[in-house]
Amino acid sequence: MTLEKSLFRAYVPPDAFVRRMHPLTKIAIVVVLNLVTLWATDPYSTALFLAICVALVLLSRSPLSAIRGFLLTLLGLMQLLTAAYILLSVKPGTVTYLERRLVLLSSSGGELVWHILISDRTIADALALDMRLVVLILAMAFFMVTTNDRDIVYGLRKLRLPLAVSLIVALIFRAISISVDDFYAVREAMRAKGADVGTGPIWRRVRDYVYLMVPLFVLVVRRSEEVSLAIEARGIPIRRPGRTVYHSLPFHREDWLLLAAFGALLVATLLIPRLTGASIGAPLRWLVESLWR
Numbered sequence: 001m002t003l004e005k006s007l008f009r010a011y012v013p014p015d016a017f018v019r020r021m022h023p024l025t026k027i028a029i030v031v032v033l034n035l036v037t038l039w040a041t042d043p044y045s046t047a048l049f050l051a052i053c054v055a056l057v058l059l060s061r062s063p064l065s066a067i068r069g070f071l072l073t074l075l076g077l078m079q080l081l082t083a084a085y086i087l088l089s090v091k092p093g094t095v096t097y098l099e100r101r102l103v104l105l106s107s108s109g110g111e112l113v114w115h116i117l118i119s120d121r122t123i124a125d126a127l128a129l130d131m132r133l134v135v136l137i138l139a140m141a142f143f144m145v146t147t148n149d150r151d152i153v154y155g156l157r158k159l160r161l162p163l164a165v166s167l168i169v170a171l172i173f174r175a176i177s178i179s180v181d182d183f184y185a186v187r188e189a190m191r192a193k194g195a196d197v198g199t200g201p202i203w204r205r206v207r208d209y210v211y212l213m214v215p216l217f218v219l220v221v222r223r224s225e226e227v228s229l230a231i232e233a234r235g236i237p238i239r240r241p242g243r244t245v246y247h248s249l250p251f252h253r254e255d256w257l258l259l260a261a262f263g264a265l266l267v268a269t270l271l272i273p274r275l276t277g278a279s280i281g282a283p284l285r286w287l288v289e290s291l292w293r
Contacts, residue, residue, distance in 0.1 A: 017254070018060045018146040023155025025255045026143055029056070032262040033139040036269040036280075037132050043124060044281030045269070046131040053138035060146045074137045078130045085126045086118055093121030149174045154249055171227065175220070182219045186212055 037049055098118040105112035149170040156166035190197050197208045269280050
């Protein structure tokens with residue numbers, strides 16, 4: 001059995017469950033998870049969606065190295081967003097941990113005051129924001145490490161999108177992964193030549209990465225020319241109707257079950273708060289409060 005590389009060059013085992021999933025199923029899962037995460041803002045609903053994303057990533061059976069870049073990016077964004085939310089939001093709660101009023105600017109017309117208020121509600125909302133970010137990143141990681149560009153074209157064609165649009169979207173995702181590989185290659189080449197890239201003060205790191213943009217831009221232009229020549233050499237008919245495909249990816253029973261399950265999740269997230277006034281994470285909240293007691 002052979003192993004196939006995904007968009008981020010991660011080797012996906014051939015017997016993995018996600019290899020049998022239709023591309024439309026994976027696209028629908030990512031879209032639903034993004035929508036319900038944006039609509040449901042309470043921590044318990046977000047924790048439920050986070051558990052679903054973790055289960056999907058585990059089912060993909062991709063190595064940790066495949067999503068390591070996602071996790072590192074996620075960690076940095078979480079730290080930045082948490083600090084900004086806690087220091088810039090003013091939300092009183094039942095317990096206040098810190099409250100300060102700092103005068104930033106004082107003039108005859110008045111004062112510019114920075115009100116810092118850290119309460120239990122502020123921390124809870126910051127954690128909920130972090131979990132929402134984790135859900136969004138893990139959902140995209142699940143899609144990127146389990147899908148290749150051929151599957152994207154096939155899935156979008158099933159949605160009756162033109163071949164040109166499907167091919168452009170697939171090339172955009174492929175260009176992202178190739179640009180990441182080129183970035184590491186250029187950085188290691190500069191380090192091999194004695195350049196101290198990525199170390200030192202922040203201003204020096206910014207300057208070094210600006211220098212990296214020049215060869216990366218040249219590589220992007222060169223690869224775009226190679227891709228255009230490859231498309232022309234293979235005679236891919238962009239505007240000709242009735243184009244057939246070699247690889248056939250039929251819908252399986254698991255695809256219909258997953259589509260039904262995530263469709264029900266989407267409907268429940270919309271209707272339950274309007275009909276009952278409670279969130280979809282209410283059962284999880286009841287379970288946590290029962291165990292806490």
